[in-house]
Amino acid sequence: MDLIxxxxxxxxxxxxxxxxxxxxxxxxxxxxxxxxxxISLFIGISVxxxxxxxxxxGRRFIVSLINTGMGLPPVxxxxxxxxxxxxxxxxxxxxILYTPTAMIIAQTIIAAPIxxxxxxAAIQxxxxxxxxxxxxxxxxxxxxxxILIKEAKLPLLAAVMAGFGGVISEVGASIMVGGxxxxxxxxxxxxTVMETSRGNFDIAIALGIILLLLAFFINLILTQxxxxxxxx
Amino acid sequence: xxxxxxxxxxxxxxxxRGGMLILHVPSLLIQEGEILSLIGPNGAGKTTLLQALSxxxxxxxxxxxxxxxxxxxxxSVFEYRRKLAMVFQEPLLFDAxxxxxxxxxxxxxxxxxxxIRDRVMEQLERFGISHxxxxxxxxxxxxxxxxxSLARAFALRPExxxxxxxxxxxxxxxxxxxxxxxxxxxxxxxxxxxxATHDRLDALRLSNRIAVVNDGKVLQVGFPEEVMNHPVNxxxxxxxxxxxxxTGNVIKKDGGTIIASVEGQEVEAVGDAHLGxxxxxxxxxxxxxxxxxxxxxxxxxxNVLVGRIVKIISLGLYKKIHLQCRFPLVSYVTNxxxxxxxxxxxxxxxxxxxxxxxxVIRKGKS
Numbered sequence: 001m002d003l004i005x006x007x008x009x010x011x012x013x014x015x016x017x018x019x020x021x022x023x024x025x026x027x028x029x030x031x032x033x034x035x036x037x038x039i040s041l042f043i044g045i046s047v048x049x050x051x052x053x054x055x056x057x058g059r060r061f062i063v064s065l066i067n068t069g070m071g072l073p074p075v076x077x078x079x080x081x082x083x084x085x086x087x088x089x090x091x092x093x094x095x096i097l098y099t100p101t102a103m104i105i106a107q108t109i110i111a112a113p114i115x116x117x118x119x120x121a122a123i124q125x126x127x128x129x130x131x132x133x134x135x136x137x138x139x140x141x142x143x144x145x146x147i148l149i150k151e152a153k154l155p156l157l158a159a160v161m162a163g164f165g166g167v168i169s170e171v172g173a174s175i176m177v178g179g180x181x182x183x184x185x186x187x188x189x190x191x192t193v194m195e196t197s198r199g200n201f202d203i204a205i206a207l208g209i210i211l212l213l214l215a216f217f218i219n220l221i222l223t224q225x226x227x228x229x230x231x232x
Numbered sequence: 233x234x235x236x237x238x239x240x241x242x243x244x245x246x247x248x249r250g251g252m253l254i255l256h257v258p259s260l261l262i263q264e265g266e267i268l269s270l271i272g273p274n275g276a277g278k279t280t281l282l283q284a285l286s287x288x289x290x291x292x293x294x295x296x297x298x299x300x301x302x303x304x305x306x307x308s309v310f311e312y313r314r315k316l317a318m319v320f321q322e323p324l325l326f327d328a329x330x331x332x333x334x335x336x337x338x339x340x341x342x343x344x345x346x347x348i349r350d351r352v353m354e355q356l357e358r359f360g361i362s363h364x365x366x367x368x369x370x371x372x373x374x375x376x377x378x379x380x381s382l383a384r385a386f387a388l389r390p391e392x393x394x395x396x397x398x399x400x401x402x403x404x405x406x407x408x409x410x411x412x413x414x415x416x417x418x419x420x421x422x423x424x425x426x427x428a429t430h431d432r433l434d435a436l437r438l439s440n441r442i443a444v445v446n447d448g449k450v451l452q453v454g455f456p457e458e459v460m461n462h463p464v465n466x467x468x469x470x471x472x473x474x475x476x477x478x479t480g481n482v483i484k485k486d487g488g489t490i491i492a493s494v495e496g497q498e499v500e501a502v503g504d505a506h507l508g509x510x511x512x513x514x515x516x517x518x519x520x521x522x523x524x525x526x527x528x529x530x531x532x533x534x535n536v537l538v539g540r541i542v543k544i545i546s547l548g549l550y551k552k553i554h555l556q557c558r559f560p561l562v563s564y565v566t567n568x569x570x571x572x573x574x575x576x577x578x579x580x581x582x583x584x585x586x587x588x589x590x591x592v593i594r595k596g597k598s
Contacts, residue, residue, distance in 0.1 A: 132288050133324040137337040138314035138388070141307075147336075151327055 003201060011206030021183075022203070026210050029187040032100050033168040036107030040163050043108070044115025045156065049145055051116075052123035053131075066120060069113025074106075078176030081106045085177065098179035103187070106173040111163035118162060122155035123148055157226040161219050168215060188214075237300040239264040239424055240285065240392055245294035247284050247448075255280045255291075255448040262392065262426060267418060268453075269435035270428040271472065272445035278428035281445060282394045285426065286316050314341060317390035321397040323377035325369035330361060330380050333369050337388045355383035358417060375406035382414065386421070393418075393425040399434065411437065432472055436460075436512055437593050444468045456512065461560055476520070476561050478513040482506065489587055495558040500534040503592030512593040519589035520563035522553065523582045524573050533584035537561065541579050551575075555583055 014022050051062060083089055085097040085105075096102050126148060134144045149156065171189035178185035180194060188211045195204040240262040247255035255277045262268055270278045283289035285296065287309050296303045303312045317337065325333050334352045343351075356362040359379040364372065369380060378398060385393060398414075399407045415438055418425060429435050435442055436456050443453040444467075452464045460477035463469035480492035482505045491500050492511055505511050521533070539557035546552075551570045555561040561583055565575070575581070 127322070127324065129320055129322060130324050132283065133318070133320060135288055135310070136286060136313060136316070136318035136394075137340055137384070138310055139340045140310050143340055147326070147340075153327075 007201040007205040010202030014206045032103045036104045037164040039108045040111035043112045048116040048119025052120045070117040074170045075172035078173030081177045102177040106177045107167040115159045115163045118159035122152035241297040243295045247291045267425045267439040269439035269442045271435045276445045277448040315391045317385035317388045318394040319398045323381040330364045334383045355387045359383045395427040476515040497558040500587040501590035510595040514591040517562040517564045521584045534587040537583045
């Protein structure tokens with residue numbers, strides 16, 4: 001019991017004194033997962049919308065691939081990104097294994113299908129005739145797609161939350177492709193794993209609390225936006 | 233109505249779906265300022281025709297000419313669509329306020345903000361929904377939503393307005409008040425319109441010309457009296473011709489009834505119209521009772537006409553009798569009465585119908 005109590009006390013101290021190491025780790029987590037989420041929004045929304053609006057043979061197969069991708073195990077992603085970026089691997093010449101860039105790539109691969117799948121579902125559930133109505137209002141193809149995305153904005157905010165939530169809390173891929181290098185590629189989750197295994201529960205608890213708070217506040221903000229424009 | 237260059241001309245339009253030809257229209261002309269109704273049962277191809285005319289559906293053959301100029305189907309076909317506006321059966325509003333919904337087509341055209349505001353306000357006023365201005369479209373009733381949808385279309389000041397059964401999912405009172413307003417607004421703005429409906433009375437009320445559509449084909453196009461009284465085939469007859477359609481002018485009015493002169497014959501009807509106004513009177517054949525005994529005058533029917541039987545068609549349990557009075561009149565009689573009255577072609581009969589059996593459609597012109 002003491003262990004937990006002491007841990008929480010120390011964690012609190014680390015937090016209110018803005019411990020430079022803890023802050024550095026937090027900032028990097030936000031940078032890596034934030035960039036990965038942004039990139040996957042771009043990829044996920046465009047591909048998801050394109051698949052939702054088009055008819056081609058093999059479409060069902062693609063849709064099931066996307067749906068499977070929504071539940072990609074991070075360690076599998078970590079494994080494949082590591083192999084690809086390995087020194088003699090096909091993309092080894094980039095020399096980016098064990099860098100934050102590699103972590104962003106891995107996290108993007110995890111988040112993009114989540115955003116894609118939710119976008120696909122969100123655009124598909126809009127009434128078919130809405131597209132005709134938008135075109136009948138004189139929209140160009142691009143304008144139509146943009147209006148449809150705006151119509152699906154509420155489920156798309158859920159996609160942002162799910163994507164970000166998925167990568168900020170992910171540990172397997174980050175540790176494999178980032179290497180958990182102190183002051184360079186150490187993020188909240190990888191540091192928590194390491195400190196716990198070392199028995200440094202105080203730091204581990206501090207990191208855990210920050211992770212929870214981050215997830216909470218980001219979702220709080222997005223939920224505020226999502227719920228703001230509800231019908232009166 | 234200018235008879236020079238039609239505002240819209242469709243030539244040899246063919247639309248297919250799943251390898252089947254679902255629409256074939258060799259020719260269709262719409263003159264500027266007219267309102268053309270497309271009437272036909274559900275699934276007749278009215279929606280397909282409207283969508284083909286606006287190139288929302290790509291016909292695999294055919295050409296459309298707008299003011300005599302051929303419309304090219306390419307990436308800039310939206311420029312043609314910007315001359316039109318379309319209202320669907322469902323309001324299809326965006327998840328935004330009423331104001332932003334009505335503004336949406338104008339925003340798509342990149343119009344300036346203050347100009348948009350003026351145009352939107354004008355339409356909100358016109359459709360009686362100004363008070364809903366900043367309400368979310370998701371909270372509107374069916375009638376309010378359809379008014380918003382119509383306002384959105386009118387805000388574009390379209391050269392042709394396409395209406396695809398815009399009242400079909402509204403309850404009767406809502407529908408009636410909306411039709412009345414739309415009729416007024418169409419007249420006021422002199423908008424050219426193509427109006428798809430399965431309701432003959434709506435078509436008669438709103439339009440100058442009627443096109444009967446079935447099975448992906450336009451069976452007949454003409455003025456209402458022409459189509460109603462001289463259907464080209466059995467289908468048109470069974471779909472539209474079941475009523476006697478008369479055009480007359482109001483010569484007397486008294487409380488809730490009017491008397492109109494039709495081909496010199498007075499016809500009394502329950503309804504309201506101005507003196508001298510042109511009205512269309514519809515009489516359903518089952519409401520027309522025949523008698524062969526001149527003495528049998530014990531009837532409460534206000535309209536008693538003498539006519540001659542010109543044609544008898546057997547329809548199973550009853551017969552359809554075409555009479556020629558001063559105007560053509562159709563009556564249904566049961567086989568039993570038919571035998572009892574020993575009706576035959578050329579025989580002179582008396583036809584009765586009540587003033588309440590006449591539907592009055594006002595054309596608003598004197």
